[in-house]
Amino acid sequence: MIVELGHFATVVAFVMALALAGIGYWTAWEGVWRRTAETLAWAQSGAIALGFAALVYAFVTSDFSVLYVAENSNTALPWYYRVSATWGGHEGSFLLWTLVTAGWTAAVALRGTRLPDDILGRVLGTLGLLNAGFLLFLLATSSPFERLVGGPLEGSDLNPLLQDFGLIVHPPLLYVGYVGFAVAFSFAVAGLASGRLDAAWARWTRPWTNVAWAFLTVGIALGSWWAYYELGWGGWWFWDPVENASFMPWLAGTALVHSLAVTEKRGAFKSWTVFLAIAAFSLSLLGAFIVRSGVITSVHSFAADPERGLFILWLLVLAVGGALVLYGLRAPAIGSWARYEGLSREFMLLANNLLLVLALAVVLIGTLYPLAYEAITGGEKMSVGAPYFNTSFVPLALVLAAALAVAPIARWKRTPLGLFARAGVAFAIAVGLGVLLPLALTGTIKLGAVVAVAAGIWIASVLVVDLRHRRGAWTRAYLGMVLAHFGFAVSMVGIGVTSQFSHELDVKLAVGESAQLNGVTYLFRDLRAVQGPNYVADQGVFVTDSGVTLRAEKRRYAAGGQVMTEAGIAAGFARDLYVALGEPLPDGAWGVRINDKPLVRWVWLGALLMAAGGVLAVLDRRYRRLGRRARPSPQTAARAAPATGAQAIS
């Protein structure tokens, strides 16, 4: 009964989303209409939340007469995995996706009270239209509420790979990021439809973009961390199509965050910024398509279903195609970027954008090339993997890092050349340290690490110099930028060092034997049987000569019989020690993999700093004034509606 109610609530939400779209686009959008739309935005998210709660309830109570529950849960699961199993499969995770979309819509209705009528109407209308499409997809092809006649007594099980803290938090954060770009997308569509793409438009769009970008950053970092400890062999990025699917909107979003700065402060790059706003969310949709259609082979994709894939492709074509047609018709055609000099801040941001989009193009080409190849040759298969991406992407990332290092110094319109001298000094110091630090710590020189460390130090030291120079003018927006760039430097050093100086050893060990790796001795002290809530495990206890204990497990899950490797990791700021159990060998010994991974934590730490920087920038005073529900002064009214003059703000 509760499940049927949930289903009904979701259908109601679909109708509300449609109504929201209708009101947003086809009414005068004043007075009562505006209030109706705001109410609908809230009611819609309430309705989906009800539907979602009903599904969670079915999971918690193990109601296996619901097909989706029977496929993805099991009575032996601990309660918290039963809750997170709600979004462990295609249907439930897409319900979460629609919930997140509705949540963003409600947030816009809440915070956007100061937006002019036509903009808010069309933003909410676009979001409503998008979510109507998502909900239709859910209800027509992927309903998680479907009942099973003569349901089983026991459910299949949640894939053991997903029975993990990482899965509880990774998808929701990732979706908040993905779908958050729908807000920027809707602002772009609304701006195009209203013919209002000015600095004020950029100022409205920026905070939403930053927050979405921050969530996506954390979501990606969590996914990488999860793969690192759950897949059992120490890698943290595989250039899998599904990873790329989350990385591409991130690259576009990063470009957008920067280009919005130029549009807000200088009124330039307008068409380009609008294009990026459309692109970032389009790439999110493309990602959803890749993960859910099965058209591209990936380890992380859901069970393939052509019918669903085709439906998403239609959504993609309608949403993106529609926005791009509007773009072609209405985007400002005047080249609005002729008001700055070479090496000005505008120029640096242009460089940033072009490089990011280039990097994005490389990832897109590499990800889709095998598909295009197969289509053209009529069934021949090929693969594009890490070697290709490393060759093509890494050099670009380094050029980007160099631009990033100099950029904070640059000033709007024109940069006094003397300022660059600072970056030069910092560069010399950074190169010196980049060579010396790894040499002193490891005794070897590796070009990749030298370049990464030098670039990281260069970025950081220029930031410090600039911080001193701008003392007294430390706005939150500025500090956010500094923090995010510093995070980039941290990630960069982490990636460079861990990829160059990691050590790995596959070895055969019996209890009592030990192995050495990079100066650390690992003693296989004990092997014990461990009983988990829904699995049994062999646990290998390893002790290093420095006294660190590592517990690596080989788990066998009762429901499906799958075997999982759970690595034993001693996490550290400077390095991770990592042990994974392989197979027992006939003579009683075990295959054991030992990894020594210096600075691997920095990869994710840097991502967290970047996200924190993005959020800090949003807290800047000027955005807070924009969102507060205050009586508009004549001044702020003019700011909120500069294009058409004073418009009634209800």
Added chain:
Amino acid sequence: MNRARLFAPLLGFATLAVVLYLGFSLRDPHLLPSALLDQPFPSFDLPVLGSGDRRATRLDLVGEVRLVNVWATWCPTCLAEHDELKRIRDTGLSVVGINYKDDSADAVAWLARHGDPYAFSVVDTDGDLGVDLGVYGAPETFLLDVDGVIRYKHVGAVDEMVWRKEIAPAIAAIQ
């Protein structure tokens, strides 16, 4: 002029959408085309299942159009296609088995229980012949011409449909 340029993203996206759509028309991402099509069957020297010391080599496969079927007792799909293989044998086509990564005693018992459609089966315990054949799972089925050249490969169960739509026409094309 400038206006036309603003439609460039739409053009790019249309191309992308076409590529994605074509992706559907050639589904099954799990299927690998054989790299060995129109290549001679790889040479081998392996024991014949259930025959004591007798061994078979590549030469035992030439001189006649044949099916070579990779099978194992641990593979449920192999059992599913077993009756169809017997039916194919009854049409007069010679079927040779490769008992892939299996226990020979189990395999002999399995054939005794379910019937033996194979002229003979060779024993590939370590899967080395499998690697030479580009096998990545069982069952897989190869069609060889009189010179022992691989002319067709099917991954997964052979059923009546596969026989009628693919194997029979392939045989007709060879002859």
Added chain:
Amino acid sequence: MKAREFMDRAIRVALLLAFATCLGASAIDSFDFPDPEAAARYQRLLAEFRCPKCLNESLASSGAPIAVDLRRAVRRLMEEGESDAAIRAYLQQRYGDFVLYDPPLKASTWLLWFSPVLLLAVVVGLLVRAARRRAPAALSEVDSDRVRRLLDNS
């Protein structure tokens, strides 16, 4: 939905899981290599090859039985003193281009390998053009006026 359909779907999911077993069931075998260089070379090679059975995993990380066989083959070829290129060719002959994560340069991959270079050239061209610009144009447009008014207000 009837129970039988559920069973069908359950089987489909089970088949998918059969592919996914490559994941998680890590690929740790403990060959003894004569020296650390050989061990490093082995790992580097395995990372270049894609497991033909799994959805998208390298031989280094796959736990599928076929990956175990192929790892053994790579090790045997190494012991026989084969070059990296010969080992690549060995796998490519049997399993096709699909197993190579590093796609070989040929007519059908020109676009893949050269389009980044081409795009880079375009980007550099655009940047050089922008960098050589001097003398900023006057801020006369209505639009920039509006921007200034905005900034003054904030």
